[in-house]
Amino acid sequence: MAETCEHIEKADTSTPARTPEGCEECLKMGDTWVHLRLCLTCGHVGCCDNSKNKHATKHFHATQHPVIKSFQPGEDWKWCYIDELIGK
DSSP: OOOOOHHHHHOOOOOOSSOTTSOHHHHHHTOOOSOEEEETTTOOEEEOTTSSSOHHHHHHHHHOOOEEEEOSTTOOOEEETTTTEEEO
């Protein structure tokens, strides 16, 4: 069962800020990704930890924006980096 935390509860539903078609950094590099994650603070689109570049997690470490959501069609979950919890 999914848990939640105050970060997930307060997370805005952000829209992709600059690159709705893919991982912002991978597109700049001409690289590929596995799955995409959307930062619910600023709308950054980054690749997941199964991708070789792990740009979504790198974005968290650089900004401390706590919550991402899956940017994959058909997936409806959020992840809090601070509390390491998944929720909806």
